[in-house]
């Protein structure tokens with residue numbers, strides 16, 4: 001009778017030993033765990049001082065008037081909110097071709113900066129810098145009267161005047177107390193123009209520059225445009241935002257912006273562009289990588305949860321952790337208030 005011989009044990013075949021306890025599972029993240037200070041909360045500031053308006057396409061989010069900001073933010077700051085990004089929503093202000101309202105002293109974000117700096121001196125104040133909320137045509141730059149040679153229904157952007165105008169607005173926000181300015185327009189040359197503007201104003205050492213370096217022409221901005229009233233009146237933004245297939249162009253934009261003086265680089269949207277987040281962390285390893293889980297991504301996660309496809313908290317964690325895993329250390333997220341609670345709870 002031949003003797004039974006057990007096959008040699010393969011010690012590398014067993015993985016479950018390392019994940020059977022919640023603490024063990026948390027150690028599998030290579031030290032990249034979600035923390036409250038990673039989150040920046042996007043806030044819409046209305047020019048109606050008493051506004052507290054529900055945004056139907058962006059569930060749970062509102063447009064806030066100046067008089068409501070303290071009541072809204074104080075409990076969040078108490079729970080550990082570290083940063084916000086402000087978007088101005090001029091509902092009543094006049095719009096013109098160069099977006100003059102963007103840096104008018106009465107514009108809602110400038111007023112909000114003064115107020116928030118007083119109310120919450122520890123809160124980091126980032127401001128989105130773009131013209132689209134303030135221009136009559138809804139585009140992010142200054143338009144040329146020349147037709148676009150590629151498409152008659154598309155704008156032609158005047159590069160140099162647009163970058164200069166955007167720099168002017170960014171400097172006005174820095175003067176009003178912004179700790180960080182974040183240009184989202186995707187105009188060539190704007191990072192350099194803003195950095196030089198901040199330097200000339202003596203503000204470059206106390207205002208960070210976060211570039212939306214890799215901003216794709218995405219279908220996921222719909223609810224935001226509704227929230228901020230910034231949909232273009234004709235054409236679209238495909239001539240200045242990146243095409244979704246453009247991985248190499250995104251790498252070039254990331255490298256260019258780091259050379260032009262950006263302090264932080266951002267990828268946007270986040271979930272369909274995890275490869276770009278990973279590229280950003282790899283190609284600009286000496287800059288923090290941020291990503292923006294944009295309005296449409298947020299609305300999708302919420303809608304799926306409402307349909308019972310998954311739990312809201314579970315999917316908010318899974319999507320956000322995927323961004324951190326890909327290389328992001330800063331997350332702009334409409335889920336920020338929930339995470340301030342969730343991260344206190346037992347995981």
Ligand SMILES: NCC(=O)CCC(=O)O
Pocket residue numbers: 128130184220221222223224225293294295296
């Ligand atoms: N500059 C901000 C956007 O363009 C959109 C963000 C979002 O959809 O949440």
Ligand SMILES: [Zn+2]
Pocket residue numbers: 130131132133139140184185
């Ligand atoms: Zn814009």
Ligand SMILES: [Zn+2]
Pocket residue numbers: 130132184185
């Ligand atoms: Zn924008």
